Amino acid sequence: MAKYFLNDQFLNSRLGNSSSYTWKSIWAVKDVLTKGLCWRVGTGINISINDDAWVPDAINFRLSSVVNSMRDLKVNALIDNTERIWKMELIKNTFSEEDAGKILRIPLARAPHDDFLVWGGEASGEFSVCSAYKLLQISDENPRAYALQTIYRKFYKKLWLLNLLTKIKITIWRFSWNYLPTKYRKLATNSSCPRCGERAETINHLFRECPVTVEVWTMLSLQNILIAANMDFVQWLTWVFEQLTPQLDGLENRKLVNTRENRSWSCLPREFIKINFDGAYDGKNNFSASGIVVRNEEGLVILSCSETHQGVASAFAAEAVVCRKAVRVGFENK
Structure with a gap:
């Protein structure tokens, strides 16, 4: 480049x-x-x-x-x-x-x-x-993208919960945003549909108009989903998704597993110390507090301190402040 x-x-x-x-x-x-x-x-x-x-x-x-x-x-x-x-x-x-x-x-x-x-x-x-994607969604220059993300939020939420292979979910998501590399998107000199040769290979033609596609829907006894011809593709896909969801293999059961472990104190190697630190943040007043506890290899507290800080910009900055303080304490007590 x-x-x-x-x-x-x-x-x-x-x-x-x-x-x-x-x-x-x-x-x-x-x-x-x-x-x-x-x-x-x-x-x-x-x-x-x-x-x-x-x-x-x-x-x-x-x-x-x-x-x-x-x-x-x-x-x-x-x-x-x-x-x-x-x-x-x-x-x-x-x-x-x-x-x-x-x-x-x-x-x-x-x-x-x-x-x-x-x-x-x-x-x-x-x-x-992820953050770049969010930036695009709130961009004034791309209001349609944000509108789609808001209007079809339910559609996307249900899509990711379906008990399907991840690659199938991603393919459906690519359908909704017209991200498939069809011939019509200037990736080939001839944009005609390779199956029927009648029209350009657009997303809409590929899934709704091509005779081969229509035949497949008919064989699956799902030809009724081709009725809503006045909808644009994303609206049609959303409607189809609502029609077919009850026939799919349910939603994934996502159970939260408690991974918390009960840990007791274990002795450190000789001449080692352990430093625990944490910070609290008040976003309304841009105020933070930090606390540090230092213990020796037997678990006995050899130093503890707390401090408050004004003009802290964020919770992330509050954690950084106490982390820096803990590192300094470590160097001073090595």
Whole structure:
């Protein structure tokens, strides 16, 4: 792919002329990545205050409004690099109360590091297909996808619970989203149906109109499902699914198994210590509390402590704070 963005990043690439089908498909997801990426603040020298996505709790990770006095400034202008804290007074006097609160909740590392991009759809910052899919569903540019997901929620829920092979379920799901690689989708020069040769091989023709398909439905005594010809394909598939579900082999019985084990204390190897820690989070006030207990190889408590923290952005951040504290305690007592 270097031929398309040589000496540059993928996010700055262009489609170009006479591009391959593979490159067009890859390039099509660039906008999704752009909407889901957010800057993780380090030094702040590479992040534009007004133009870049860098506020994790905000819509699209951006400030709610442009601040003219900060138009040409970077985020490092808001950081006291000596103390590695936000310039609280400057932020409160410059931004709206809502934006100021969100900025002040962004944690700053004690040692400055380079700014870098993370995936905003996951608390860990790592990209996942699941979170990208959710981002597509709520996108204003794809309202039909969200509407389908809402309207046919019952259909999808029942589909995944059917006692069928997983590959069959996935195939049905692909039907509903028109993801099958039919000839009509320009994967072949001749789009005619290979079975009847009468019409183009679309999803609708493949499952409803082709004479071969009609004959199969008839042999199965299910020809009545071809009556609803005025429905679009997804509506028809949903209706068919409702008609056939009672004839299928029931729904999977999903029983929750109690996997909790009763464990008693077991002695550690000599000169080892065990550190237990946990955190609690109050999302309304962005407040967290952490607790740490250190025991020796005999199970005796040799150290315990608790601490509260203000301006914590999320439950994930609260866990990270107490984890960092526990690691520091471990190093100090090794």
